Amino acid sequence: MSAAENQQLKQVLREHELKATTQRIALLKLLDATHEHFDAEEIYLELLKKQKNVSRATVYRSLEALAEQDLVTRLDFGDGRMRFERSKGEDEHHDHLICEECGKVIEFFNLEMEAQQLSVCEENDFTPSTHTMHIFGTCSDCKQTP
Template identity: 40%
Template sequence: MRATHQDLYLRAFSDYLRKKGKNLTQERISIFKTVLSKKSHFEADSIIYELRMGEDRVSRATVYRTMKIMEEMGMIQAMHDLHQHTHYEPKFLRRHHDHLICEECGKVIEFRNDEIENLQEVICEQKKFYPSHHIMQIYGLCHECHGANHNKRRL
């Protein structure tokens, strides 16, 4: 029987916990698996809600604590966007990318640009800064909403 991705990540999680002198509890496993099932942006609340619906009941505080651990070990990345909502991004299986965010419909368009990534490193060297990660979000209107607004103004 082949080890699944989930198994491998779970082992990484288990190893990380052991290294930090923390225990691998049922609650942490449940939360970890739920987070692992996310393919794209998600919020703490959706994890809490999903767990509440399932058979594994876990308290809110434990979800936040466990997600903090997952952030420390680099499996997810917190992003603070407009309007006091923290979004998380899975970092496993996904390459880093940045975002175009439509202010009208909320759509998020991903992009990646290696030149920008390189320039960021140059800047950090210049400023003697030791980067861990970055966030780049361009706000504006997507093609559809721009068209819609344009038409609206014409009426």
């Protein structure tokens, strides 16, 4: 089953004109297996656990290549390092509520908000490619324990 998954990911990489290296496959497999928002260092350490031949530079370079092909998505929570997730379809796009106390990230999607964004772009003759909407504050858990 892991073999089939490897085969499938190899396919995906080739379709995006990326060489199917063991490192890239392992990286995609890792992100496929979690819903967490890993940063590059965490990804590097996770990969090290599973196979010894990975370097930090490769993690960064692979993430860049994969992001360029929209196979992974960069997330900037404003704390100085980028997080990454496996890209979701257009219909699975989401924004984030970020708790400043505990760091928890709540994903949300609001159709009206997306519509407003498009209308703002139109008003300004601006062609959008991506957007980030982050609301910082305090989550319900942290409100209760002051």
